[in-house]
Structure formats: C-alpha cells, structure tokens
Amino acid sequence: MNRTTIIILDSVGVGALPDSKSYGDEGVNTLENIAKECGGINLPNLVELGLGNIDGIENIDKVSNPKGAYGKADEISKGKDTTTGHWEIVGLKIEEPFQTYPDGFPKHIIEKFEEKIGRKVLGNKVASGTEIIKELGEEHVKTGDPIVYTSADSVFQVAAHEDVISLEELYKICSIAREMLRGEDQVARVIARPFLGEVGNFTRTANRKDYSLKPFDKTVLDFAKEKGLDVIAVGKIEDIFDGQGVTEAAHTKSNMDGVDKTIEYLKGDSKGIIFTNLVDFDAKFGHRRNVEGYKEALEEFDKRMPEILESLKEDDLLIITADHGNDPTYKGTDHTREYIPILVYGKNVKSGVNLGIRKSFADIGATIADILDTKMPKNGESFKDIIL
Ligand SMILES: O=P(O)(O)O[C@H]1O[C@H](CO)[C@@H](O)[C@H]1O
Ligand SMILES: [Mn+2]
Ligand SMILES: [Mn+2]
Numbered sequence: 573m574n575r576t577t578i579i580i581l582d583s584v585g586v587g588a589l590p591d592s593k594s595y596g597d598e599g600v601n602t603l604e605n606i607a608k609e610c611g612g613i614n615l616p617n618l619v620e621l622g623l624g625n626i627d628g629i630e631n632i633d634k635v636s637n638p639k640g641a642y643g644k645a646d647e648i649s650k651g652k653d654t655t656t657g658h659w660e661i662v663g664l665k666i667e668e669p670f671q672t673y674p675d676g677f678p679k680h681i682i683e684k685f686e687e688k689i690g691r692k693v694l695g696n697k698v699a700s701g702t703e704i705i706k707e708l709g710e711e712h713v714k715t716g717d718p719i720v721y722t723s724a725d726s727v728f729q730v731a732a733h734e735d736v737i738s739l740e741e742l743y744k745i746c747s748i749a750r751e752m753l754r755g756e757d758q759v760a761r762v763i764a765r766p767f768l769g770e771v772g773n774f775t776r777t778a779n780r781k782d783y784s785l786k787p788f789d790k791t792v793l794d795f796a797k798e799k800g801l802d803v804i805a806v807g808k809i810e811d812i813f814d815g816q817g818v819t820e821a822a823h824t825k826s827n828m829d830g831v832d833k834t835i836e837y838l839k840g841d842s843k844g845i846i847f848t849n850l851v852d853f854d855a856k857f858g859h860r861r862n863v864e865g866y867k868e869a870l871e872e873f874d875k876r877m878p879e880i881l882e883s884l885k886e887d888d889l890l891i892i893t894a895d896h897g898n899d900p901t902y903k904g905t906d907h908t909r910e911y912i913p914i915l916v917y918g919k920n921v922k923s924g925v926n927l928g929i930r931k932s933f934a935d936i937g938a939t940i941a942d943i944l945d946t947k948m949p950k951n952g953e954s955f956k957d958i959i960l
Contacts (some may be wrong), residue, residue, distance in 0.1 A: 585897025617877030630800025643927025657895030663949020670726030764941025793817025801844025
C-alpha cells in the first residue's frame with residue numbers, strides 16, 4: 573500500500589475513558605448521547621463500515637458483516653484538546669499537560685502583549701467565543717481594543733472585527749503573541765478569531781487561524797516526508813503541526829469543503845499521507861452545545877461517504893477517527909475526554925476485523941508508518957498485520 577488517508581471528525585468521541593472523571597467528565601459520550609437525545613441518528617454508511625459494532629457502543633445500529641475494520645482507542649497523553657489528540661495520533665505522548673489559564677492570563681503577559689501590539693485588550697477570561705463577542709463586541713468596535721479569551725484548553729484567542737482590526741494586523745498580533753507565549757508562559761495555541769457584522773449580530777468568519785507550538789519530537793508525518801512521500805494537510809492540520817512534516821496544505825471553509833478537497837486529493841496521484849481535519853463538528857456544534865446541529869453535521873458527512881469510498885484507489889487505506897470528545901449534551905462548553913472511534917477501510921483491507929480497544933491513539937500513526945514502511949514513531953503499536 574502506498575497511501576493512507578486519515579479523516580479526523582473533530583471531537584466525535586465514543587465514550588468516557590477510565591480516567592475521564594478526573595477531567596471532570598462523567599458519563600460523556602459524544603456520539604451516543606447525540607443519538608440518544610435526538611431519538612436516533614441516520615449514519616448508514618458509517619454503520620456499514622462497523623461504527624455500531626465498536627466495543628461498548630449501544631445506540632448505533634450493528635451490522636453482521638461490517639465492510640471495514642473497527643475499534644476505538646484510549647488516550648495515553650494527559651489532556652483532551654486538539655493538539656494533544658492529533659499529536660498522539662501520529663506518535664507523540666504528551667506527559668505534561670499544556671498550561672491552561674482558568675483565571676485568565678497573568679498581568680505580566682497582558683501588559684507585555686498590550687505594549688507590543690500598541691492596543692489595550694478586553695476580556696482576558698475563560699469564555700465561549702460566540703458569547704464573548706456578544707458581550708464585548710460593541711466595546712471592541714468602539715475602542716479598537718481586541719478581545720482576548722481562553723478556555724479549558726491551552727489557548728490564547730484574539731477576537732477582532734475584520735473592519736476594526738484588519739486581518740493582516742490580527743494575524744500580526746497573533747504572531748506576536750505566539751512568540752511571547754513559550755517557555756514559562758506557554759500556550760499550545762494562539763488563535764485568531766475574526767468576526768464580521770453589526771452589533772447584536774456578529775458572526776465569526778472562516779478566517780480563523782491557529783498558531784501552534786511545533787511538535788516536540790518527530791512524528792510519522794516527518795518520517796513520511798523524510799522518505800520523500802507526500803504529506804498533504806487538509807483543513808487545520810497544517811496549523812496544528814505548525815507545518816512540521818507537511819509537504820502540501822489546503823485550508824478549508826467548512827466540513828463539506830474539507831470533504832471536497834480530500835476527494836480531489838484522493839483522485840490525484842499522491843503517495844504517502846492525506847491528513848484531513850473536519851472542525852465544524854467541534855467548533856460549530858460541540859462547543860455550542862447544539863445537539864441537533866451536531867447530529868445533522870454527522871448525517872451530512874455520512875452522505876458523502878460513498879463518494880469518498882469510490883475515490884479510493886486499489887492501494888489506498890482510509891482511517892476515520894477523532895481527536896477528543898465534545899459531548900453537546902454535557903454541562904459547560906468544553907471538550908470531553910473520550911475514546912476515539914477507529915474505522916478502517918480499503919479495497920485490500922480485511923473486512924469485519926474488530927480492532928478492539930487500542931491502548932493509544934498512537935496505534936493509528938504506528939500502523940501508517942508500518943504500512944508506508946517509514947521509521948516507527950516512539951509510541952503506538954501497529955495493527956497492520958490484522959487488517960491486511
Ligand atoms: O468557544 P470558541 O471560541 O469556539 O473556542 C473553542 O475553540 C478553541 C479551539 O478549538 C477551544 O479552546 C474553545 O475555546
Ligand atoms: Mn479538536
Ligand atoms: Mn475545540
């Protein structure tokens with residue numbers, strides 16, 4: 573096999589891990605709780621691959637002959653954010669959780685930032701991004717002061733109206749923050765959160781941009797690149813890795829745009845890795861606790877599955893998975909620590925194989941390294957031999 577595609581359904585977790593309680597997450601299960609609360613969910617194509625056959629899944633139909641291999645994976649890293657999840661998938665283990673700022677950023681950080689950008693800041697607290705622009709957007713428009721906020725994740729988010737602070741300036745401001753927030757004042761990501769519209773009707777635009785730390789060690793992406801293979805990043809993958817190990821990138825406007833671009837790449841003749849992140853599940857529905865919207869987004873993705881599968885070449889392997897949970901039926905607006913589903917399909921992949929409960933997300937990266945015959949990442953156990 574010469575090409576593997578990973579599609580991350582951002583935040584589509586499949587149930588609490590044994591240690592989820594210590595993260596404040598009890599009884600969380602993004603996929604199943606959506607199905608339960610909506611009285612069912614219609615995902616015929618994912619079900620056909622074996623989604624409902626995954627150990628422990630109850631509210632999704634099971635099939636007698638799944639077309640794919642199926643399983644779920646535990647997270648060995650400490651954390652439940654996007655960076656941690658994605659980095660572990662490609663072979664890293666984050667032992668020290670990224671620093672978070674539940675009381676906002678300390679004075680020395682804010683003062684230094686204000687001095688460097690030549691503007692004061694508003695907010696500086698934990699908030700939901702859509703709520704904080706409702707609350708402080710008007711003042712921002714009047715004063716020109718950007719809104720800084722964080723969450724349960726290690727993030728320094730800067731929201732600004734595109735007509736008040738140009739995108740170019742916002743990105744510059746975020747680069748300044750990125751340079752500052754290392755070492756003792758570390759954050760995993762600085763995120764530009766531009767918005768548009770009138771007071772009372774602000775909406776965020778697709779010009780969001782993430783500034784991540786570089787992975788602290790080599791991943792299977794680096795090993796594939798070093799071997800001369802293509803590593804194509806679709807959606808925010810390039811940002812999550814700060815470009816490390818990526819040979820080509822396409823940013824996207826929405827889940828469906830991400831699916832379109834993935835299909836285009838599948839039809840092309842690259843060799844190596846196509847790595848796609850579909851973030852709407854998380855950003856538009858999980859954090860917004862919009863259960864019905866989340867369900868519809870899943871069904872919308874499922875409808876595209878036949879097209880994705882038809883675009884696979886003889887020698888392709890497809891893995892559909894997630895990076896953490898974000899149970900929209902759960903309290904708060906943060907991620908939830910959960911198992912990630914693993915669905916594997918390929919014309920040459922054995923059907924109906926139960927991958928069971930994998931010890932780490934990194935088993936995915938190890939399998940890809942094994943299949944592409946690159947160096948093996950430090951973590952993870954390959955399941956190549958049971959699927960081929
Ligand atoms: O509430 P919004 O702005 O969508 O922010 C969410 O998006 C961030 C990055 O994914 C998370 O940390 C969470 O805070
Ligand atoms: Mn995520
Ligand atoms: Mn998120």
